[in-house]
Amino acid sequence: xxxxxxxxxxxxxxxxxxxxxxxxxxxxxxxxxxxxxxxxxxxxxxxxxxxxxxxxxxxxxxxxxxxxxxxxxxxxxxxxxxxxxxxxxxxxxxxxxxxxxxxxxxxxxxxxxxxxxxxxxxxxxxxxxxxxxxxxxxxxxxxxxxxxxxxxxxxxxxxxxxxxxxxxxxxxxxxxxxxxxxxxxxxxxxxxxxxxxxxxxxxxxxxxxxxxxxxxxxxxxxxxxxxxxxxxxxxxxxxxxxxxxxxxxxxxxxxxxxxxxxxxxxxxxxxxxxxxxxxxxxxxxxxxxxxxxxxxxxxxxxxxxxxxxxxxxxxxxxxxxxxxxxxxxxxxxxxxxxxxxxxxxxxxxxxxxxxxxxxxxxxxxxxxxxxxxxxxxxxxxxxxxxxxxxxxxxxxxxxxxxxxxxxxxxxxxxxxxxxxxxxxxxxxxxxxxxxxxxxxxxxxxxxxxxxxxxxxxxxxxxxxxxxxxxxxxxxxxxxxxxxxxxxxxxxxxxxxxxxxxxxxxxxxxxxxxxxxxxxxxxxxxxxxxxxxxxxxxxxxxxxxxxxxxxxxxxxxxxxxxxxxxxxxxxxxxxxxxxxxxxxxxxxxxxxxxxxxxxxxxxxxxxxxxxxxxxxxxxxxxxxxxxxxxxxxxxxx
RNA sequence: GGGCAUGUGGCGUAAUUUGGAUAGCGCACCUGGCUUCGGACCAGGGGGUUGCGGGUUCAAAUCCCGUCAUGCCCGCCA
Numbered sequence: 001x002x003x004x005x006x007x008x009x010x011x012x013x014x015x016x017x018x019x020x021x022x023x024x025x026x027x028x029x030x031x032x033x034x035x036x037x038x039x040x041x042x043x044x045x046x047x048x049x050x051x052x053x054x055x056x057x058x059x060x061x062x063x064x065x066x067x068x069x070x071x072x073x074x075x076x077x078x079x080x081x082x083x084x085x086x087x088x089x090x091x092x093x094x095x096x097x098x099x100x101x102x103x104x105x106x107x108x109x110x111x112x113x114x115x116x117x118x119x120x121x122x123x124x125x126x127x128x129x130x131x132x133x134x135x136x137x138x139x140x141x142x143x144x145x146x147x148x149x150x151x152x153x154x155x156x157x158x159x160x161x162x163x164x165x166x167x168x169x170x171x172x173x174x175x176x177x178x179x180x181x182x183x184x185x186x187x188x189x190x191x192x193x194x195x196x197x198x199x200x201x202x203x204x205x206x207x208x209x210x211x212x213x214x215x216x217x218x219x220x221x222x223x224x225x226x227x228x229x230x231x232x233x234x235x236x237x238x239x240x241x242x243x244x245x246x247x248x249x250x251x252x253x254x255x256x257x258x259x260x261x262x263x264x265x266x267x268x269x270x271x272x273x274x275x276x277x278x279x280x281x282x283x284x285x286x287x288x289x290x291x292x293x294x295x296x297x298x299x300x301x302x303x304x305x306x307x308x309x310x311x312x313x314x315x316x317x318x319x320x321x322x323x324x325x326x327x328x329x330x331x332x333x334x335x336x337x338x339x340x341x342x343x344x345x346x347x348x349x350x351x352x353x354x355x356x357x358x359x360x361x362x363x364x365x366x367x368x369x370x371x372x373x374x375x376x377x378x379x380x381x382x383x384x385x386x387x388x389x390x391x392x393x394x395x396x397x398x399x400x401x402x403x404x405x406x407x408x409x410x411x412x413x414x415x416x417x418x419x420x421x422x423x424x425x426x427x428x429x430x431x432x433x434x435x436x437x438x439x440x441x442x443x444x445x446x447x448x449x450x451x452x453x454x455x456x457x458x459x460x461x462x463x464x465x466x467x468x469x470x471x472x473x474x475x476x477x478x479x480x481x482x483x484x485x486x487x488x489x490x491x492x493x494x495x496x497x498x499x500x501x502x503x504x505x506x507x508x509x510x511x512x513x514x515x516x517x518x519x520x521x522x523x524x525x526x527x528x529x530x531x532x533x534x535x536x537x538x539x540x541x542x543x544x545x546x547x548x549x550x551x552x553x554x555x556x557x558x559x560x561x562x563x564x565x566x567x568x569x570x571x572x573x574x575x576x577x578x579x580x581x582x583x584x585x586x587x588x589x590x591x592x593x594x595x596x597x598x599x600x601x602x603x604x605x606x607x608x609x610x611x612x613x614x615x616x617x618x619x620x621x622x623x624x625x626x627x628x629x630x631x632x633x634x635x636x
Numbered sequence: 637g638g639g640c641a642u643g644u645g646g647c648g649u650a651a652u653u654u655g656g657a658u659a660g661c662g663c664a665c666c667u668g669g670c671u672u673c674g675g676a677c678c679a680g681g682g683g684g685u686u687g688c689g690g691g692u693u694c695a696a697a698u699c700c701c702g703u704c705a706u707g708c709c710c711g712c713c714a
Contacts, residue, residue: 041654056656059694069694093657094694139714179714303712320638323710330712337714394708396640424642425708464676484676495662496649501642501707508648508663512676515649515662522676530673574653582650585661596678636676 009109009562013085014043017053017098020086024079024096025057028072032061048556051090051097058094069094103546106558106613113561113616114538121564121623125572126167132348132384133159137174137391140246141185142205144256144450145433145440146504147392147426152450153493153629154423155390156262157577160627162388165572170381171264174344177246178270179337181435183228184211186242187220201252202449204245209438232334234275243271254364256450260486261629263365266381268356272372273344278354279335282343283328285352291408292328302331304339311404317397318404326401338398342405349414350383386417388575393422393499421575424501446506453509457485460510461518470635480636484518487630491517494628495581517630520588520621525635526595527618534601536611548606553594554613560587561620568627577628584624591617 018039025034039057046054058073065072073091080089080096088099113120135155138148155171163169176182188207196203214220230238250267257263273279283304286292292304305325311318328339346352359376361369370379391399399420406415428448432439440448446456461484462477471477492509496502512518549555564583571579600610622632 037654042656044656046657050657054657059656063694095657176714181714300712305712315639317639317710320710322638327712332712334712336712340714392708393641395714397709398714422641427707468674468676470674499641500649503648505648511648511663513663514676516676518676519662522674526674526677533673578650582661585650589661592677593679595673599673601673635674 009105009112010559010566013053013100013105013562014040016085017055018043020080020098021055021057021076021096023081024076025061027079028075029061029065033064034060046095046097050092050095051088052100052559053086053098055096056094058096062094100559102551102555102558103549105562106549106555106609107546109558109562110612110616113619114612117619118623120619121568122164122166123565123569123572124166125569126162126165128166128168129386130168130170130384131162131386131388132170132172132382133162133388133390134172134174135159135390137176138253139176139179139181139435140249140253141182141208142249142435143199143201143440144253145435146428146448146450146453146509147433149260149450149453149489150423150426150493150502151390151392152257152262153260153490154421154498154577157490157494157580157628158388158390158421158572158575160629161568161572161575161577161580164568164623164627167386167572170266170384172381173264173267175246175250175267175269176337177243178228178232178274180224180228181208182242182246183224183231184208184215186231186238186245187211187224187227189245199252199255199451201249201256202451204249205435205440206438208435209441212436231271232274234271239271243269256454258365259454259482260450260490261365263367264369265367266358266369266379267361267371268344268381269372270340272356272374273340273347274335275374276354276356276372278347278352279340279343281352281354282346283335283339285346286342286405286409289409291405295325300325300327300331303327304329306401306405306408310408314404314407315400317400328405338401341398341402345387345402345406345418347382348384348387349411349417351411351414353383356381386419388419388421390421390423392425394425396420396422419575421498423498426502426504428504448504453489454485456506457489457510458482459485460512461485461488464512464518465636468636480633483631483633484512484521484636487517487521488512489517490629491520491581491584494577497576497578515585518636520584520625521630521633521636523588523592523595524618524621524625524632527591527614527621528634530600530614531611531618534607534611536615538612538615541608541612544608544612545605546609548603548609550598550606553590553597554610557587557590557594557613557617560590561616564620564624567624571627580624580627584621584628587617587621587624591621 022039025032042055042057044054058069058076061072062069073094073096076096077089077091082089085101085105086098087101090097133155136148136151138144159169159171185204185208188211192207192210230236231242292306294304295301305327307325308318308323329335355378356372357376358370358379359373361371403415403418442448446452458481462481465471465477465480471480567579567583600614603610625632
């Protein structure tokens with residue numbers, strides 16, 4: 001087939017179509033001013049009865065040449081070299097539409113899927129560049145609530161996507177174990193007189209809420225800030241104990257993470273950033289380069305600040321002349337959160353070579369998890385070329401401050417390599433998820449924690465599995481229910497584009513029908529059953545006659561399968577897992593239609609082709625499942 | 637006051653970066669389909685002035701201007 005190379009079918013098709021259109025344009029109009037990019041932008045996927053590839057370029061030519069779009073389209077179609085992979089070109093309403101040779105194309109797509117297997121639709125886009133992805137950075141004093149879950153699922157899936165798109169990915173979690181919040185929980189742990197019970201993160205979260213109640217009533221402020229001071233000094237018994245409690249809490253939070261299939265490579269503790277003297281180095285550099293200044297007089301006397309006057313043109317956020325400077329280091333010498341974030345990002349992007357000590361925390365989900373630690377070995381984390389931060393959109397301003405300081409330091413290019421994936425926060429109807437007030441505890445029987453949500457989903461899946469009577473073994477049933485419940489929630493949380501705010505509803509979070517994870521899984525299991533019944537094996541099927549390809553749902557499915565890599569690249573470059581869930585829905589729906597209308601086992605001459613198509617669909621579905629973290633079950 | 641998001645049938649969402657054909661899908665609602673590969677399914681139907689008002693264009697959900705609503709940020713909190 002002319003010019004068609006393996007590995008990127010729909011992209012190749014588009015490229016060849018664009019080339020052919022461009023040639024045809026220049027044949028018909030000598031100086032049209034149309035270039036390759038213009039043609040590529042004009043290409044779209046038409047409705048199926050209009051062909052397989054479409055260009056609206058005739059409209060553009062009509063304008064510049066003062067002719068009718070229809071006439072231009074006809075002229076272009078006339079000059080279009082109709083050769084493989086195309087079989088026909090038609091003009092419709094000013095559009096130039098081409099039809100693909102469905103038999104040859106189906107052959108090629110399926111052969112490529114079989115050849116690439118689990119790597120099918122992966123991409124070299126990232127060129128092996130190292131990306132450090134940060135999520136979800138929950139304070140170690142409470143359980144994950146459904147908002148943290150959105151963050152973690154986005155981070156996890158974006159990491160999968162970047163990895164599949166050819167980046168070297170490091171999954172990092174920032175543990176903010178200093179600060180007032182932790183001191184408050186620590187005080188509660190010591191003074192409330194409650195013994196830990198149940199899951200530690202949940203218990204600690206409740207202590208935190210209780211402390212906040214008491215702070216409103218009595219005067220605990222002094223006592224708690226005293227505690228914080230001891231914690232920050234690092235060498236005290238309090239610091240050691242506080243860290244221990246935080247670690248115990250993170251342990252419990254990570255149990256939640258694993259239940260959802262969320263993993264990390266490394267935890268970076270805020271207290272270790274301070275201990276490793278990263279902060280001091282970063283501040284020294286920033287001041288030496290004039291990005292930060294120490295004030296000796298005025299309202300910020302004694303502070304280290306960034307002069308907002310110097311960064312007005314960086315972003316509109318800084319344009320307000322009433323805001324003159326941003327405090328980075330307080331007058332008492334303690335660092336703000338932003339200060340630590342500046343230092344941390346300099347480390348992430350290799351601008352400070354300082355190394356942490358790490359200890360291994362064992363094998364988690366097939367990968368070794370490390371944590372920064374007071375003592376331990378060296379590892380090669382950090383020094384990435386891109387830092388992707390999955391952080392709520394509310395934190396836009398402090399993220400911009402970090403970038404602004406980078407620019408003032410002369411790290412303009414690096415500042416652009418800090419990516420804030422600003423996701424819309426999750427709210428609940430008529431309430432807040434505040435950790436301080438305990439909104440995550442809910443008011444009725446169901447808490448808005450990630451754990452409670454999973455319990456509900458698994459229970460619902462258990463009921464459905466029991467009702468289906470496909471599985472009788474109770475242990476198996478439990479396993480399946482866990483997979484279905486987890487996948488349902490993952491799909492539901494990922495299917496909305498990250499930037500949009502979400503109002504949580506139990507009903508839609510536990511959706512198992514239509515646009516849902518279980519629907520995709522169910523369809524996959526049905527496909528698998530057919531191959532089982534037919535005794536199919538990829539190796540045993542032998543040569544297939546692709547004459548059996550019709551222009552029905554079989555070819556619609558083929559076309560979709562060919563688009564997988566484009567989907568992955570779009571999703572990765574936009575940090576948007578919902579591009580994948582959308583595609584999965586389309587793919588699943590296309591397969592369901594195929595399944596409904598085109599029998600496989602009893603289809604005579606078409607049987608071989610249809611079985612290979614089915615196998616190819618399963619392979620692609622499985623690859624996409626992996627990216628968003630839903631399980632490919634054989635039965636459910 | 638300044639800034640940033642978001643706004644698409646009753647509800648939830650896609651398409652907005654790069655303007656193109658009848659705004660795609662799911663839930664809910666109505667109708668039909670299991671002795672034939674798994675009904676967590678499929679087919680058909682009703683339901684839309686894409687917040688509102690202007691503008692640009694052969695063509696606007698998409699670009700520009702204005703405006704409204706909601707949320708968030710503008711701290712020596714994190």
